[in-house]
Amino acid sequence: MIYNFYLFNRHCNCIYYANWQNEKDDENLNTKNNDMKWEEEAKLVYGVVYSLRNLCRKLSSVNGVPEKSEKDDDKIDEDRGFLSYKTNSYKLHYYETASGLKFVVCSDPRTPNLQDMLHQIYRDIYVEYVVKNPLYHSDNDYINNTLFKNKLHEFIKSQSK
Amino acid sequence: MSLYKQDKRQVCESCFDYIFIEMVHYFNDIDNSTDKEKELKSSKLEQMGYLTGQSLAERLTGDRSRFTDNLDVIKFVCKDFWSTIFKKQVDNLKTNHKGTYVLTDNNFKWFSKMSSNSGQEDFKKEVLPYLSFPCGIIRGVLSNLGINCTVLADVNPPNQCIFQIKTVKS
Numbered sequence: 001m002i003y004n005f006y007l008f009n010r011h012c013n014c015i016y017y018a019n020w021q022n023e024k025d026d027e028n029l030n031t032k033n034n035d036m037k038w039e040e041e042a043k044l045v046y047g048v049v050y051s052l053r054n055l056c057r058k059l060s061s062v063n064g065v066p067e068k069s070e071k072d073d074d075k076i077d078e079d080r081g082f083l084s085y086k087t088n089s090y091k092l093h094y095y096e097t098a099s100g101l102k103f104v105v106c107s108d109p110r111t112p113n114l115q116d117m118l119h120q121i122y123r124d125i126y127v128e129y130v131v132k133n134p135l136y137h138s139d140n141d142y143i144n145n146t147l148f149k150n151k152l153h154e155f156i157k158s159q160s161k
Numbered sequence: 162m163s164l165y166k167q168d169k170r171q172v173c174e175s176c177f178d179y180i181f182i183e184m185v186h187y188f189n190d191i192d193n194s195t196d197k198e199k200e201l202k203s204s205k206l207e208q209m210g211y212l213t214g215q216s217l218a219e220r221l222t223g224d225r226s227r228f229t230d231n232l233d234v235i236k237f238v239c240k241d242f243w244s245t246i247f248k249k250q251v252d253n254l255k256t257n258h259k260g261t262y263v264l265t266d267n268n269f270k271w272f273s274k275m276s277s278n279s280g281q282e283d284f285k286k287e288v289l290p291y292l293s294f295p296c297g298i299i300r301g302v303l304s305n306l307g308i309n310c311t312v313l314a315d316v317n318p319p320n321q322c323i324f325q326i327k328t329v330k331s
Contacts, residue, residue: 132175132274134182135287147276147319 001108002156003090006042007126009139010100012050014042016143020156049082049094049104056082083115097122117159125151181271181294184209189290203293210297217298218305221245231328234306235262242302247271260328264299269322271295276319288316299324 007016017038060081084093086109093111095103095118103118129148130136136145188202221242228234239251243266253265272291277284292314300312303326313325 129274129276132178132182134185134275134291135277135284137278141278144278145276147274 001111001160003106003108005106005152005156006045006102006104007143008042008046008049008102008104011140012046013140014039014046015139015141016148017042018149018152018156020160045092045104046102049092049102052085053082053094053096083113093118095119095122101126121152121155125155178271178274181291184294185290203290206290206293207297207300210294210299211301211304212297213294214298214301214303215305216301217242217246218302222306228306231260231308232256234303234308235326237306238299238302239264246298260330262326262328264324264326266322266324269295269316269320272316272320272322284318285316292316292322295322296324299326 003021004019005017006014009015019038082094084091086092088109090106091109091111093105093107093114095115097103101122103122105114105118107114125148129145129151130143133145133147136143185206188206189199222237225237228237235254235256239254243249243251247266247270249266249268249270251264252267253263255263255265272288275288275291277287279287296312296314300310303310303312309329311327311329313327315323315325317323
């Protein structure tokens with residue numbers, strides 16, 4: 001079950017936000033978060049994610065950047081720095097692309113690692129329907145195109161089953 | 162040389178997608194140009210399409226026997242040509258038998274990722290510059306195969322594309 005989705009660009013702006021938790025009543029989250037505007041919420045989330053990422057980098061010996069070793073693929077995942085954190089009511093997953101886009105998803109605390117899913121969103125939905133969309137000009141605008149919205153919605157729904 | 166021979170040459174689709182976007186951007190710096198300039202620029206794009214179309218016609222008809230009439234040429238465009246360029250055939254072909262043909266593609270490949278950021282109302286206006294190049298290609302192919310014509314295009318959201326071909330008697 002996925003609660004919401006944030007996409008931040010390199011300039012720290014939230015360029016896309018989606019929320020799926022209203023359809024299913026999850027009382028704990030609804031009461032807390034709906035008092036806040038999503039813009040405010042996104043700023044807070046960005047702050048948390050940004051600080052955690054930097055903290056993880058500083059504490060790690062390899063600077064948070066994975067060392068390339070083709071032999072042991074399992075290790076790469078562990079070296080990627082900050083991936084997620086978990087509380088009693090939700091789990092936050094974080095994925096950063098080489099170009100500095102930050103994908104954040106909040107989900108049910110029992111959800112396993114969602115790195116692959118976030119990567120898939122980036123590769124199959126963001127690149128295809130935003131980067132390759134001739135009518136999206138600036139990378140600093142809020143993404144407001146129906147094609148992207150629908151594809152993301154479909155994808156998330158198909159994953160939540 | 163023909164596309165159907167064994168060493169099929171390929172072009173990365175993403176590369177084409179990006180160059181197509183940039184091509185149109187380059188010729189349509191919409192904010193700071195007058196109407197006359199815009200017209201000039203879109204005719205430049207159309208001209209590029211025309212030359213591309215002419216070359217493509219040459220390349221794709223290498224293995225074919227001669228065409229019998231105009232309809233035969235149009236059918237070639239709808240089937241072989243369309244599936245080489247757009248990976249599918251034209252969905253609907255209409256004609257009034259007086260030299261006007263209407264080609265409808267319900268899922269035009271080059272527009273399949275297009276979606277307006279500012280709502281559906283502006284969609285048609287924003288898409289307009291992207292039509293010149295494909296129109297030029299069609300005109301180029303047909304002219305090289307012996308049909309002089311004008312090509313007009315129209316779009317319907319999400320990505321249905323209608324090309325109207327009017328032949329000109331020479």
